[in-house]
Amino acid sequence: SVTVRFDGPTRIFTISNQKGGVGKTTTAVNVASAMAELGAKVLVIDLDPQGNASTALGVPHTADLQSIYDVLISDVPLAEVVQVSPESPNLLCAPSTIHLAGAEIELVSQVAREHRLRTALNDYLSAHPTDVVIIDCPPSLGLLTINAFTAATEVMIPIQCEYYALEGLSQLLGNIRMIQKHLNPDLTMSTILLTMFDGRTRLAQQVAEEVRGHFPHEVLDTVIPRSVRVSEAPSFGQTVITYDGQSVGAVAYREAAVEIARRANDDNEKRH
Ligand code: ADP
Numbered sequence: 001s002v003t004v005r006f007d008g009p010t011r012i013f014t015i016s017n018q019k020g021g022v023g024k025t026t027t028a029v030n031v032a033s034a035m036a037e038l039g040a041k042v043l044v045i046d047l048d049p050q051g052n053a054s055t056a057l058g059v060p061h062t063a064d065l066q067s068i069y070d071v072l073i074s075d076v077p078l079a080e081v082v083q084v085s086p087e088s089p090n091l092l093c094a095p096s097t098i099h100l101a102g103a104e105i106e107l108v109s110q111v112a113r114e115h116r117l118r119t120a121l122n123d124y125l126s127a128h129p130t131d132v133v134i135i136d137c138p139p140s141l142g143l144l145t146i147n148a149f150t151a152a153t154e155v156m157i158p159i160q161c162e163y164y165a166l167e168g169l170s171q172l173l174g175n176i177r178m179i180q181k182h183l184n185p186d187l188t189m190s191t192i193l194l195t196m197f198d199g200r201t202r203l204a205q206q207v208a209e210e211v212r213g214h215f216p217h218e219v220l221d222t223v224i225p226r227s228v229r230v231s232e233a234p235s236f237g238q239t240v241i242t243y244d245g246q247s248v249g250a251v252a253y254r255e256a257a258v259e260i261a262r263r264a265n266d267d268n269e270k271r272h
C-alpha cells in the first residue's frame with residue numbers, strides 16, 4: 001500500500017498548455033480523483049468555458065446555475081458555487097458554465113482583473129481547509145488563464161508525445177516568467193506529465209527522451225498511456241478512476257498522483 005501525506009500548505013496547481021487536446025482536462029480530473037482517493041481534500045476549479053472538467057466530475061453545469069463565472073464577475077463567494085462530485089465526498093468542483101466564454105471580455109474592464117480568482121480562492125481556503133486545488137485552463141493565454149497563473153502555486157504541464165510536442169512550450173515558459181515577474185513571484189513550474197503515450201512508436205519515445213533531457217527534474221517518471229477507457233469515462237460523467245479503476249489509465253493516473261504527493265513530501269523533508 002502507498003503512504004503519502006497531504007499535510008503541507010495547500011498546493012494550487014494550474015494545468016496549462018496553450019495547445020488544445022493534449023490532456024489538460026483529463027489530467028486535471030483524474031489526478032484530482034486519484035488524490036481524493038488517497039485521502040486528500042481536493043477542489044477542481046473548471047476555468048474552461050467548455051466545462052469538460054465539470055462534466056467528467058459528474059457536476060451539473062447548465063447555464064441557469066451559478067458557476068465560477070459569477071465568482072469572477074459578480075463577486076459571488078466561491079463556497080456558493082462549489083459542488084461535491086459524486087466520485088467522492090473529498091472531491092469538490094467549482095463548475096464552469098457557457099457564460100464563462102464572455103468573461104474573457106468582461107474581465108477587461110474589471111478592477112484587479114488578474115487577481116479575482118486568487119482573492120476568491122484565498123477567502124474560500126481560509127474557511128474550507130483543502131489539501132490540493134487543481135485549476136483546469138482553456139487552451140489560450142487570456143485573462144482566465146492569467147487568473148489561474150496568479151492564483152496558483154505550481155504549474156503542471158501535460159505534454160502529448162507527438163511531433164509538435166515542444167512547439168509552443170518556450171512561449172508557455174516565457175509566459176510563466178512574465179507572470180512570475182509581474183503577478184506571482186512564488187509560482188513554480190513544478191510538474192510535466194507525458195500523456196497519451198504510445199510506447200509502440202519510436203516517435204513517442206524520442207519525444208519523451210527529448211522532454212526529459214530538457215526538464216530532468218520536472219518530468220514525472222509516470223507516463224500516461226493512450227487508453228480507450230480514459231477517453232470513454234467522461235461520457236459517463238466519471239473519471240477513469242471510478243469508471244474502470246483497474247484499467248491501465250486509472251493505474252497510471254494513481255501513480256502520477258502518488259508521485260506528485262511524494263515529491264512534495266521529499267521536498268519538505270529536505271527543507272526541515
Ligand atoms: P485538453 O483539455 O488539453 O483539450 P483533453 O483532456 O480534453 O485535452 O483530451 C483531449 C482528448 O483526448 C479527449 O477526447 C480525451 O478523452 C482524450 N484523451 C486524453 N487522455 C487520453 C488517454 N490517456 N488515452 C486516450 N485518450 C485520451
Ligand code: MG
Nearest residue numbers: 024025048052
Ligand atoms: Mg480541456
